[in-house]
Amino acid sequence: MNNNLTADAERVLIVYLNNDIVVENVPGEVDVDSYLDEQDYDARQVELISMGEFNERLDQMLLQY
DSSP, X not given: OOOHHHHHXXXXXXXXXXXXXXXXXXXXXXXXXXXXXXXXXXXXXXXXXXXXXXXXXXXXXXXXX
């Protein structure tokens, strides 16, 4: 994605469920509680991180394997 404004506005929502992990791109201004209710997620833990942080974590995971 070459549009920096769009990239900066995107966030990654990581939802830890009982037996699964959901990773979704969401707008930066997302209301997490409302979003979880709309998706009917029963989350144990939630993280809302920048796309850059997500990419760094992904790079670190890939380097380990």
